[in-house]
Amino acid sequence: MSDRDRGIRSGGAFSWFFQRISGVFLLLALLVHFWVLHFSAPDHGEITFGSVMERLNNPLWRAFDILFVVTAVYHAMNGALLIVQDYIRATGLRMIVVAGLWIGALYFLIVGSMTILGLA
Amino acid sequence: MQVTFKISRFDPQQEEAKQHYKSYTVQTSPGMTVLDALNEIKWHQDGTLSYRKSCRSGICGSCAMKINGINGLACETQIEPMKKKTIVLDPLPSFEVIKDLAVNMDPFFEHLAAVKPYLINEEPPPDRERLQSPEEFKRISDPIACILCMSCTSSCPSFWTDPEYIGPAALYKAYRYEFDTRDKGSEERLEALDNRHGLWRCHTIFNCMDACPKNLKITHGISLLKRKVIAEKY
Secondary structure: OOHHHOOOOOOOHHHHHHHHHHHHHHHHHHHHHHHHHHHOOOOOOOOOHHHHHHHHOOHHHHHHHHHHHHHHHHHHHHHHHHHHHHHOOOHHHHHHHHHHHHHHHHHHHHHHHHHHHHHO | OEEEEEEEEOOOOOOOOOOEEEEEEEEOOOOOEHHHHHHHHHHHOOOOOOOOOOOOOOOOOOOEEEEOOEEEEOOOOEOHHHOOOEEEEEOOOOOOEEEOOEEOOHHHHHHHHHOOOOOOOOOOOOOOOOOOOHHHHHHHHHHHOOOOOOHHHHHOHHHHHOOOOOHHHHHHHHHHHHOOOOOOOHHHHHHHHOOOOOHHHOOOOOHHHHHOOOOOOHHHHHHHHHHHHHHHHO
16 A cells, blocks of 8 residues: 555445446435525425424434435545545645544444434 | 747766756747657757657557656647647656666566557457457547557556556556456456556546547546456455
8 A cells, every 4th residue: 555545445436437426316315405405385384393293203304314424424524534635645644634533434424314213 | 939948858877877858959839749849859969868759640559658747659749739838848757767768667567568568369250350340449549549659557656656557548458458348368367457566556537538649538438447347356
């Protein structure tokens, strides 16, 4: 492993291919998310805490939201690692930035999942 | 028309050798190329100037350099249509400068060799040649026109940041054999292509296509190659 690769193991065929697949999924999921959360009013014409909770009680919606969080974090993390790989050449700084990115990714993953599961 | 050529100079034999610019004035005439001007300077003004040249016909790829910020062939670039009073000449970016405008081309050819740029086919040859239809040839006729001048690879930001990246020229050469119906060497080439310093380092920036003096669709070829590798793997 050369110095340039230290701290980063992504950047192969899977990373390239799945970045595109997750990108398409995120685009569609974002449209669904925005529509459901902000525009569609299920019964009484407006979106209320009750109507959101009712939706979140459906395990399929919870699974969708968790998949949404996981994919978003993966897509962002993979993209950020590729940018780091291209632009940060100093090994020390690279390790710090990659560590920071991992902490951020884990934070969003845990907080996002806890929110989805905790609300229901 | 009088044109000033601001040329990057570097002499490794000088103590504390440093890159600097030196200006020369050349009287140009219609049809005169940047290479003609360089010859004029070397032959009549300053014999210490170094640059590569050979065929002066856009075939050998020796005289590629950065001309006013864009990579290209000195022998194919005419001066007067540029309508500039000053033309800045630099060596190709990202390669070690040997002297003035001449760079060390070894890394470029090492990357090229890595993709095995030759026909791989273990099957016994037929009585006559291995035939291709005109349509099959058309798919590879573009990359066959590549003259390996290094303009694309040295214009690629991914290559600037990663000297281990094999670069657009090598990838385009790989495309030329991967899409050749007579070639059976996909597996052997995969090792050089399918890694983070290979195909996946290309971020479709298109600098290579801007720089290519032969106007080849390099990024297009690399994208088709990506799809082919993905289709074979997944």
